[in-house]
Amino acid sequence: MKAAFKSFDFVLDTVASNSDLNPYLATLKTNGVYSNVGLPAKPWKVNSFSLAVGNKLLPGREPEVTNKPRMSPLEFRANFN
Helix, strand or coil: CHHHCCCEEEEEECCCCCCCCHHHHCCEEEEEEEEECCCCCCCCCCCHHHHHCCCCECCCCCCCCCCCCCCCHHHHHHCCC
């Protein structure tokens, strides 16, 4: 991991595990994004300092539990014209 320190703009993790995210966050450049598509059984423990330094992002999304249709990106943009 030391060789990859601050070398990635984006990390895509496809493993749903309770692993320590902090080493992965250390591989991100400033404004880097860590995205996980899995759903771990327990909440992650992330050092908030790891996110704040370098303005890193750990995005999330609500589960699809509603039947409400989502707005397409073009419809969303049309609302601002």
